[in-house]
Structures are given as structure tokens and as C-alpha cells.
Amino acid sequence: MTHVFDEATAVEQVSPGVFRAHTHPAYNNMVGPFGGITAATVVTALQHHPQAQGDPLSMTLNYAAPIAEGAWEIAVTVLRTNRTNQHFTFLISQNDGPVASGTAVFGTRRDTWSDTEYDFPSVGAPEDYAEQEFPEFIAWPRNYEKRFVEGGLNDITGPQPSSTTTLWLRDRPGRDLDYPALASIADAFFPRVFLRRGTYLPAGTISLTTYFHATAAELAEQGDDYLLGTASAARFGHGHFDQYGQVWGRAGTLLATTHQLVYYKDPQG
Amino acid sequence: MTHVFDEATAVEQVSPGVFRAHTHPAYNNMVGPFGGITAATVVTALQHHPQAQGDPLSMTLNYAAPIAEGAWEIAVTVLRTNRTNQHFTFLISQNDGPVASGTAVFGTRRDTWSDTEYDFPSVGAPEDYAEQEFPEFIAWPRNYEKRFVEGGLNDITGPQPSSTTTLWLRDRPGRDLDYPALASIADAFFPRVFLRRGTYLPAGTISLTTYFHATAAELAEQGDDYLLGTASAARFGHGHFDQYGQVWGRAGTLLATTHQLVYYKDPQG
Numbered sequence: 001m002t003h004v005f006d007e008a009t010a011v012e013q014v015s016p017g018v019f020r021a022h023t024h025p026a027y028n029n030m031v032g033p034f035g036g037i038t039a040a041t042v043v044t045a046l047q048h049h050p051q052a053q054g055d056p057l058s059m060t061l062n063y064a065a066p067i068a069e070g071a072w073e074i075a076v077t078v079l080r081t082n083r084t085n086q087h088f089t090f091l092i093s094q095n096d097g098p099v100a101s102g103t104a105v106f107g108t109r110r111d112t113w114s115d116t117e118y119d120f121p122s123v124g125a126p127e128d129y130a131e132q133e134f135p136e137f138i139a140w141p142r143n144y145e146k147r148f149v150e151g152g153l154n155d156i157t158g159p160q161p162s163s164t165t166t167l168w169l170r171d172r173p174g175r176d177l178d179y180p181a182l183a184s185i186a187d188a189f190f191p192r193v194f195l196r197r198g199t200y201l202p203a204g205t206i207s208l209t210t211y212f213h214a215t216a217a218e219l220a221e222q223g224d225d226y227l228l229g230t231a232s233a234a235r236f237g238h239g240h241f242d243q244y245g246q247v248w249g250r251a252g253t254l255l256a257t258t259h260q261l262v263y264y265k266d267p268q269g
Numbered sequence: 270m271t272h273v274f275d276e277a278t279a280v281e282q283v284s285p286g287v288f289r290a291h292t293h294p295a296y297n298n299m300v301g302p303f304g305g306i307t308a309a310t311v312v313t314a315l316q317h318h319p320q321a322q323g324d325p326l327s328m329t330l331n332y333a334a335p336i337a338e339g340a341w342e343i344a345v346t347v348l349r350t351n352r353t354n355q356h357f358t359f360l361i362s363q364n365d366g367p368v369a370s371g372t373a374v375f376g377t378r379r380d381t382w383s384d385t386e387y388d389f390p391s392v393g394a395p396e397d398y399a400e401q402e403f404p405e406f407i408a409w410p411r412n413y414e415k416r417f418v419e420g421g422l423n424d425i426t427g428p429q430p431s432s433t434t435t436l437w438l439r440d441r442p443g444r445d446l447d448y449p450a451l452a453s454i455a456d457a458f459f460p461r462v463f464l465r466r467g468t469y470l471p472a473g474t475i476s477l478t479t480y481f482h483a484t485a486a487e488l489a490e491q492g493d494d495y496l497l498g499t500a501s502a503a504r505f506g507h508g509h510f511d512q513y514g515q516v517w518g519r520a521g522t523l524l525a526t527t528h529q530l531v532y533y534k535d536p537q538g
Contacts, residue, residue, distance in 0.1 A: 057509060058476045058530045060329040062372045064349040064356040079360075079367045080333040084508070085475065085532070087333040089358070089370050091348075098348045101358045101372055103331045105475050105530070109507030112535040115465065117432055118503040163386055196384065206354065206374050207327045209478045211511045211530050213504045234515065235482045235523045237383030239353070240326060240376070242480045242526045244513060246503065254504045257511050259528040261327045261374070261480045263354070266381040 003175050004143060005184070009041045011048055017076045019045040023069050027140045032066030034140035035205045036187030038092075038100065040180035045074045046088055046104055047179070052078075053086050054106040055216060056179045060209040061102040067094055084108050109215055120252045123149045126168035126226040134190070135200075144188060145172045147226075156194050163192035163241075166230040174224035177255075179212060182219070185227060185247055186210040186258040192233040192243050193264045203264040206240070214255040225250040231258075239263060272444050273412060274453070278310045280317055286345045288314040292338050296409045301335030303409035304474045305456030307361075307369065309449035314343045315357055315373055316448070321347075322355050323375040324485060325448045329478040330371040336363055353377050378484055389521045392418045395437035395495040403459070404469075413457060414441045416495075425463050432461035432510075433501040443493035446524075448481060451488070454496060454516055455479040455527040461502035461512050462533045472533040475509070483524040494519040500527075508532060 008024035027037035039061050046052055046059075072094040079087040085107035092100035129147035132154060148154070151165035169188060175181065187210075191203035214222075231245035240263055247256040277293035296306035308330050315321055315328075341363040348356040354376035361369035398416035401423060417423070420434035438457060440450065456479075460472035483491075500514030509532055516525040 058331075060331075060372060060476070060478060062327075062329075062356055062374060065351070079370055082334070087331055087367075087370065089360070091358070098356075101348050101356065103329060103370055103372060103476070105331060107475075107509070109509070112506065112508050112533070113466065114504075114506030116504045116506075117465075117501070196386075197382065206376075207329070207372070207478070207480075209329060209476070209528060211476075211528070213506065213509075213511070215507060232386070234387040234526050235383075235385045237381065237385075237482065238378030238484060239381050240378070240482075242482070244526070244528070257503050257513070257528070259478060259480070259513070259526070264381070 003173065005171060005175055005181060008037050009044045009180050011041060011045045013048065017049065019048065019074045019076065020071055021074065022071050023067060025139065026143060029140055030138060035063060035208060036184035037140065038067065039187055039208060040184040042074060042090060042102065043180040043183045045076060049076050049078065052106060053081060054108045056212045057085065057105045057107040058209065058211050059102065059104040059183065060207065061100060062207045063100050063205055065099045067099050116254045118246065118254065120248055121166055121228060121230050123166060123228065129168060143172055144169045151195050156198055156200065158198040160195045160198060163195050164230065164232040165189055168226045168228055170224060170226045176224050177219045177222045182212060182214060182247065182256050183210055185229065186245065186256050189229060189231040189243065189245055191262055191264065192231065193236060193241055196236060197266065201264055201266060203262055206261045206263050208260040210256055210258040212256055214253065218249065218253050218255065221251065222249040239265065272442065274440060274444055274450060277306050278313045278449050280310060280314045282317065286318060288317065288343045288345065289340055290343065291340050292336060294408065295412060298409055299407060304332060304477060305453035306409065307336065308456055308477060309453040311343060311359060311371065312449040312452045314345060318345050318347065321375060322350060323377040325481045326354065326374045326376040327478065327480050328371065328373040328452065329476065330369060331476045332369050332474055334368045336368050385523045387515065387523065389517055390435055390497060390499050392435060392497065398437060412441055413438045420464050425467055425469065427467040429464045429467060432464050433499065434458055435499040437495040437497055439493060439495045445493050446488045446491045451481060451483060451516065451525050452479055454498065455514065455525050458498060458500040458512065458514055460531055460533060461500065462505060462510055465505060466535065470533055470535060472531055475530045475532050477529040479525055479527040481525055483522065487518065487522050487524065490520060491518040508534065
């Protein structure tokens with residue numbers, strides 16, 4: 001049986017470097033698909049490119065317009081292949097109009113001196129925190145088991161002093177972690193402005209950048225276990241905020257860091 | 270008299286959407302130009318695009334190969350213009366070969382609820398810290414007055430426990446801050462691995478993303494005063510590390526946040 005994530009991120013090469021994908025109702029957001037599933041589909045397409053070498057190191061995806069229900073295309077260009085890394089650009093279109101664009105770098109990982117300098121957040125075990133669900137009208141979070149340590153959905157009852165969310169999460173049903181899944185999870189934090197304003201607001205990612213620190217061996221070690229995500233915003237203003245986030249493996253490995261710029265509309269001004 | 274930064278970032282439109290720029294010896298790095306001056310030149314070109322609307326909100330620039338001394342071209346595509354933002358893609362080439370690529374979003378800033386959640390770093394006045402210079406063989410830092418609060422060049426004498434650098438800096442000679450200058454300063458932190466390994470190593474930015482939080486009025490308020498920059502790395506490993514940074518105005522305004530992925534070569538393995 002195919003996992004719903006694999007159904008949603010499936011791509012088919014329809015001409016050299018051009019891949020067709022389809023929106024999947026299970027990953028719908030309020031308007032259009034969840035940005036994380038689009039990012040995951042892009043990673044899948046890049047990995048399927050016949051010239052792809054190495055594993056994802058970084059990806060930036062700019063969301064220019066909502067993707068409508070149905071088929072969409074991603075056109076991948078291999079810009080340059082160096083000895084240890086490979087640069088891609090890509091354009092996402094639907095009905096011949098551009099809806100998103102971005103760049104990515106794949107690379108080979110050499111053994112070097114290494115250290116994770118940031119600390120693993122001080123949290124209890126996943127089982128110490130109750131599961132929480134998003135409101136019924138948002139589909140995509142149902143594909144993740146979410147156990148909030150702080151800044152959960154139950155706190156969206158009034159303005160909060162902190163935009164930080166920290167949670168344990170994993171695919172539901174379980175699925176072994178890979179780069180597309182990590183790309184999706186890096187965008188699985190709800191908009192930080194919900195916490196600060198204490199209410200749901202129109203908000204959407206404009207630009208998402210994720211750095212994949214995980215090696216293939218670290219992904220394999222993680223398997224389908226819980227991941228720890230944490231995210232916060234530095235500045236809100238003039239209709240935009242940034243979000244900086246980290247995704248850690250259960251064993252304390254920093255698998256990804258991510259940064260995004262988000263649009264919001266605040267009816268109270 | 271033209272400021273050296275304006276000389277180095279000058280662009281000329283040579284055909285619709287295609288701009289020519291030139292490397293400038295004052296902004297040379299160890300190999301090729303300083304990445305910040307390339308980013309600044311891209312912002313300048315985008316601002317000169319006849320269809321550009323609004324101010325820079327975000328930019329991602331992927332460095333695929335060193336730019337050689339001389340002329341280079343940036344081809345800008347306006348991907349989509351929405352009501353409140355505008356999406357660009359761009360390709361940098363030299364002698365008909367691609368050397369860099371990226372995306373950017375410009376936007377209009379509406380009045381909304383606003384808050385800067387991160388704290389301004391706890392530091393003394395710029396004058397409390399002595400100026401420091403980079404080694405003679407690196408040109409570009411001479412264009413910045415640098416007063417390190419922590420993690421300065423004088424600490425590159427042996428492995429340090431922290432990758433954090435915090436410094437006051439400003440253009441030398443003085444120049445009023447604008448978006449190109451902010452783009453350059455967001456990349457003005459030397460590679461974090463120098464501190465952790467306690468020595469200079471081959472290292473270079475692969476992908477740079479900067480979010481411009483500053484409004485035009487905030488840039489004007491800043492003028493040519495000192496900026497406070499702070500940056501650190503979360504994880505080093507397998508030849509790559511990330512850097513997260515912030516650029517603050519003298520008055521405590523968070524002007525930009527930035528994230529980059531950096532390649533490094535560690536001879537000790």
C-alpha cells in the first residue's frame with residue numbers, strides 16, 4: 001500500500017527535465033496545497049532528474065501564487081555540476097502560468113571535522129505531551145502526529161508573548177524519513193503570527209529555504225521515529241515576518257535548519 | 270565623488286532585463302569577489318529593472334562558481350507581479366557560462382501590528398571596542414570599519430568553543446544605508462569555521478538568503494551610523510555548515526535576518 005505522502009509527492013517526467021505532479025486533497029491547506037508538500041515534491045523531482053548527483057544540501061522555494069487543484073509541472077534546469085556540488089534552478093507552472101520558482105544545491109558529503117553547536121532543546125519524551133489536532137478545515141496536519149511541548153494550538157486563545165513552537169512530530173501513518181519528508185516537515189510549523197495575535201489570520205509563506213544537514217545514514221538511523229521541531233520569529237511588521245526553525249532527530253541529530261518569510265494580514269491593523 | 274561601493278555595484282542595462290556589472294578590486298575576496306558585493310549588485314540590478322515595484326523583501330543567491338575578474342551579466346525575469354509583491358528569478362553568467370542564480374521577492378509594506386521579538390544583543394557602544402583588520406591579502410573588509418564585541422579575528426589563534434561573532438560595523442568611508450548595502454553587510458561575517466577551527470581555511474558561501482525587514486524610513490533613520498551584526502552556526506559537518514545572522518540598526522531596529530550554507534575544507538579531516 002502506497003503511503004499518502006508518496007502518493008502526494010509522486011512525479012512523472014513528461015519531457016527532459018520536466019516533471020508532472022498533482023495536488024492531493026490530503027495535503028490541502030486553507031488556500032491551495034500545504035507549502036511543505038510542494039517543497040517535498042520539488043525535492044522528489046530533483047532526485048528523479050537523470051543528471052542528479054549527490055543528496056540535497058539546500059533548497060529555496062518561492063511561492064508566487066496558490067497552486068490550484070489538479071496537475072502542475074516543474075521544469076528543472078541543471079545549472080552547473082561541480083566536483084562536490086550541483087546547482088539547480090526550477091520553475092513551477094500550472095496552465096502555462098508560473099506559480100513558484102526556486103533553486104537547489106545537491107552535494108556529496110565528505111568526512112571532515114564536525115560539531116553541532118546549538119543545543120538540543122530541553123524537552124521531555126514525546127509521550128509526555130498529549131496529541132493536538134488542527135481545526136477540521138485544514139487537511140494537511142492530519143498527516144502528522146503532533147505533540148506540542150510549547151506554543152501549541154491550544155495556546156491560540158489570546159495573544160502570547162512568545163512565537164516559539166516546539167513539538168514532537170512524525171508522519172501518520174509512520175514512514176521512514178527521507179529528504180522529501182524532511183523538506184515537508186521543515187515547513188510544518190503553523191504561522192508564528194497565530195501565537196502572537198492569539199487567533200487564526202490569513203498568512204502564507206512567500207519564500208522558504210531549508211538546509212539539509214542530515215546524511216543518508218542519519219536519515220536511516222531516524223527511521224520513522226519522532227522528530228523534534230522548534231521555530232520562532234524574529235520580527236513581525238508591515239505584513240511580513242520571518243521564521244527560523246530547526247528539525248532534530250530523536251537521537252539529538254540536527255537534521256535541518258530552515259528560514260522562511262511569511263505574509264500576513266492583520267485585520268486589527 | 271562616487272563611493273567605492275557605488276562603483277562596485279554599478280549596473281548598466283544592456284538589453285531588456287539584462288544588466289552588466291563589473292568586478293571591483295576593492296571588493297576582492299580570497300577567490301573571486303566578496304559574495305556580499307555580488308548580492309548587493311543583484312539588488313541594484315533588480316531595483317533598476319523597469320518593471321520593479323516596491324522594495325526588497327527577500328533574496329536568495331546561489332554561488333555556483335567564482336566570478337572571474339571583469340564584466341559579468343545578470344539576466345532578470347519578472348516571474349509574477351501580485352497586488353502586494355513581485356517575484357523575480359535571475360541568472361548570473363560570465364563568458365556565456367552560468368556562475369550564479371537566484372530568486373527575489375519585492376513587496377509593498379502595509380501598516381500592520383508589529384513587534385520585534387528577538388532581543389537586541391547586550392553590547393556596549395561601538396567606541397568601546399577597538400577596530401580590527403583582516404589579513405592584508407583579503408581586500409573587501411577594508412571597506413568596513415569593524416569593531417568586534419565577540420568572536421573577532423584576534424580570536425582566530427586556536428579552536429574556540431563558540432562560532433558566534435558580534436560586531437559593530439559600517440561602511441568606510443561612511444555611506445547612507447540602502448538595500449544593496451544591507452545585502453552586502455548581511456554577508457560580511459567571515460566563515461564561522463575559522464573560529465571553531467582557530468585558523469583560516471578554504472571556505473565559501475554556496476547559498477545566501479537575506480530577508481529585508483527594514484522599511485525605507487528605517488534605512489533613512491539609520492543613515493551612515495554603525496550597524497550591529499551577529500552570526501553563528503548551528504551545525505558543522507561533512508564539509509558544510511549553516512550560518513544564521515541578524516543585522517540591527519544603531520537604534521535597535523532589526524533591519525535584516527540572513528541564513529547561509531557554506532562549504533569548507535578542513536585539512537585535518
